[in-house]
Amino acid sequence: MITEDNKASLVATDIIKYAREQVMIHLRFLDRALYKMPVFKDDKTILLATDGKKIFYNTKDVIYNFKREQAFITRTYLHMVLHCVFAHPWKYEDMDMAVWDIACDLAVESSILGLEIPSLKLISDERLRIRLNALKSHVSVFTAENIYRFFLDNPEEIKFWKSNPILFLRDSHDLWITAVENTKDDNSQKNYNPNTQTATIGCHEADGGSDGEQVEDLDEVLLGRGESDWDDIGQRALTDIDTFSNGKGYGAGDLAINIKNVLRKKQDLGSFLKKFAVMGEEMRINPDEFDYIYYTYGLNIYKDMPLIEPLEYRENKRIREFVIAIDTSGSCQGEMVHRFLRKAYSVLKNEGSYFEQFNIHIIQCDCKIQDDTKITSDEEFESYMDDVTLKGFGGTDFRPVFEHVDMLIRTHEFYNLKGLIYFTDGEGTFPETMPDYRCAFVFVEEGFRVPEVPVWAIRLVLHEDEVA
Numbered sequence: 357m358i359t360e361d362n363k364a365s366l367v368a369t370d371i372i373k374y375a376r377e378q379v380m381i382h383l384r385f386l387d388r389a390l391y392k393m394p395v396f397k398d399d400k401t402i403l404l405a406t407d408g409k410k411i412f413y414n415t416k417d418v419i420y421n422f423k424r425e426q427a428f429i430t431r432t433y434l435h436m437v438l439h440c441v442f443a444h445p446w447k448y449e450d451m452d453m454a455v456w457d458i459a460c461d462l463a464v465e466s467s468i469l470g471l472e473i474p475s476l477k478l479i480s481d482e483r484l485r486i487r488l489n490a491l492k493s494h495v496s497v498f499t500a501e502n503i504y505r506f507f508l509d510n511p512e513e514i515k516f517w518k519s520n521p522i523l524f525l526r527d528s529h530d531l532w533i534t535a536v537e538n539t540k541d542d543n544s545q546k547n548y549n550p551n552t553q554t555a556t557i558g559c560h561e562a563d564g565g566s567d568g569e570q571v572e573d574l575d576e577v578l579l580g581r582g583e584s585d586w587d588d589i590g591q592r593a594l595t596d597i598d599t600f601s602n603g604k605g606y607g608a609g610d611l612a613i614n615i616k617n618v619l620r621k622k623q624d625l626g627s628f629l630k631k632f633a634v635m636g637e638e639m640r641i642n643p644d645e646f647d648y649i650y651y652t653y654g655l656n657i658y659k660d661m662p663l664i665e666p667l668e669y670r671e672n673k674r675i676r677e678f679v680i681a682i683d684t685s686g687s688c689q690g691e692m693v694h695r696f697l698r699k700a701y702s703v704l705k706n707e708g709s710y711f712e713q714f715n716i717h718i719i720q721c722d723c724k725i726q727d728d729t730k731i732t733s734d735e736e737f738e739s740y741m742d743d744v745t746l747k748g749f750g751g752t753d754f755r756p757v758f759e760h761v762d763m764l765i766r767t768h769e770f771y772n773l774k775g776l777i778y779f780t781d782g783e784g785t786f787p788e789t790m791p792d793y794r795c796a797f798v799f800v801e802e803g804f805r806v807p808e809v810p811v812w813a814i815r816l817v818l819h820e821d822e823v824a
Contacts, residue, residue, distance in 0.1 A: 361415075365397055368418040372404075372411075375430040379437070382473045385596035388589045389437050404429075406436050407531035408445050408586065431468065431476050432526040438464045438611075441590050443618045444500055445532040451504065453529075458517050459504035461524040462488065466498050467611040484523045487516065498610050499617045590615045628796070628816055629703060629777075677773045678716045681757045683780035684748035685722040692800055693746055696779050701741055715770065721757045722748035728760065752784030758791055765792070777816075782807025 372395055380390055398405075398412040403421065405412045421428045439445060444460040466488050468476055492498055494513070495506045507514045517524070594615045680700060682693055697718070718740065720727040726747040731737050757778065764770050775794040782799055790812035797809045798816045809815045 364415050364419060368397070368413060368415040369395075371418050371422045371429055372413055372433065375433040378430045378475050379434045382475065383434070383471075385593045386434075386437065386441070386589075388592060389441055389586075392585075392589065393440075402528040402530070403526075404432050404436050405528040405531045406440065406445075407534040408440050411436070412531070425478060427476055427478055431478055434468060434476065435461075435464050435526040438467060438614075439527070439529075440586050441593065441618070442500065442614045443586060443590075445529075448529075448532040452508070455507050455514065456500070456504055457529050458514060458524070459507060460500045460529075461526070462491070462503055462517070463498060463500040463610070463614055465524045465526075466492075467614055470610045480523055487520075487523065497613060497617075499614050501617065587618070590618055629700070676714050677770050678714070679719060679757075679761055679773070679776040680716065681719045681721060681754075681776060681778040681780075682746070683722070683752055683754075683778065683784070684720045684726055684746050685750060685752040685781075685784070693779065694744065696798070696800070697744060698741060700777075701737055717761075717764070717769075719757055719760065720747050721753075721760075722750040723753040724750075724756050725760050752780070754778060754780070754784050755787050758787045758795075761793075762791070782809070786810050786813075 376390055380387060383390075393406060393409060393411045395411045395413060397415060399414050399416070401412040401414045401417075403414055403417040418429060421432075439460060442460070442463065444456075444464075448456065465484060469481060469485055469488070488498075491503070491506075491513075494510075495502050594612065597612050597615070680697070682697070684693065714732060716731040716737075718727075718729045718731060719725065729740055731740060757776075761770075761773070761776060765773060773793045775796070776791070777796045777798055779798045782797065786809070790810070794814065795812070796814035796816055797807075798818065799807065800818055
């Protein structure tokens with residue numbers, strides 16, 4: 357006998373399946389994301405929720421919102437899936453959750469609005485678009501991370517959004533903490549009880565799942581890789597976005613930006629600096645090349661006379677000669693320059709990246725050399741960092757630094773210079789010829805436009821959070 361509750365559940369299931377198919381029709385590049393997660397009925401959930409592996413729905417909420425505005429469930433389904441594509445749930449525990457919730461919702465809604473797909477439009481969209489455009493005047497690159505930082509720095513700006521959740525609030529984020537826990541332990545089965553939960557929509561229906569039935573090998577499905585699997589989905593989606601945009605005439609700007617933000621691999625400044633290291637000897641015991649057999653044998657035979665002593669030197673790859681060039685043109689912010697210098701110094705010191713005797717020149721330059729400070733010890737580095745003063749603030753020309761360093765090499769200030777890193781915004785004139793040492797230009801990411809560098813130079817892009 358089919359009860360009213362069963363009928364309602366079947367109706368809700370059909371609505372969600374319809375929503376997923378509507379998204380699939382327009383956004384085929386999200387096929388893996390849309391069919392990755394099985395759907396479960398859970399009337400304790402508010403409307404729709406996901407933990408990155410499963411989707412849960414509230415029967416009454418789904419039916420009510422579908423009747424109220426047909427596109428709402430389709431919009432919410434896509435909204436929820438994009439949270440996973442953008443990796444929002446897995447950063448939850450490190451954030452101010454209330455602010456992060458809003459920032460994530462706004463980033464997703466902006467991406468959906470940019471698609472301009474008729475079947476996703478809601479009555480409130482025009483008002484939402486106006487408010488988002490106003491926010492974008494402050495946050496040009498509209499990712500959740502940038503919105504979040506803006507709200508933390510400007511807490512008064514979030515008041516409107518807290519008072520008007522109807523504009524952007526779609527799904528529940530209550531299970532995001534579970535998503536974080538699942539990533540830490542992919543073998544856990546939190547919130548899954550095979551005796552009480554049944555997948556009403558399978559994530560691989562062609563392989564045996566169907567509406568109202570348990571999906572075959574559901575344990576294997578639910579225990580698939582977490583965040584890393586979504587990275588793969590995002591990578592595939594990104595490769596198809598350009599084709600999609602051109603073919604359909606839709607705009608996928610914010611969508612592509614958010615996926616690129618997730619897939620961007622963070623570059624470690626410490627590992628990067630080690631590329632400029634050289635092999636050299638240091639006065640310290642080298643246990644790796646010391647043979648304890650001969651040592652103890654000598655002690656046994658001759659008492660206090662070992663046959664072999666430990667080596668009192670060892671070879672290491674560290675920085676001995678180096679140049680840090682700082683762009684002090686008007687377009688480079690003084691505070692960011694200070695932060696980069698502190699970061700570079702901290703990395704060099706804490707990771708033991710340089711020899712006890714070293715020769716580092718810190719050169720300030722805009723369109724000409726403004727300052728050249730030679731550093732040969734920790735004490736000098738500490739003193740420089742305590743009292744560093746930026747000079748210049750004119751135009752930008754990279755060539756004077758290279759000409760100056762070439763002169764230092766000719767005058768034997770440097771004997772074996774291996775590298776130069778140039779901290780800049782990239783808006784300047786590059787040398788035409790490749791120098792005799794390795795060179796890298798370091799940029800702080802502002803949006804996703806990173807200046808090109810000559811083919812002989814290395815380019816390192818750091819996020820603002822990585823220069824602190």
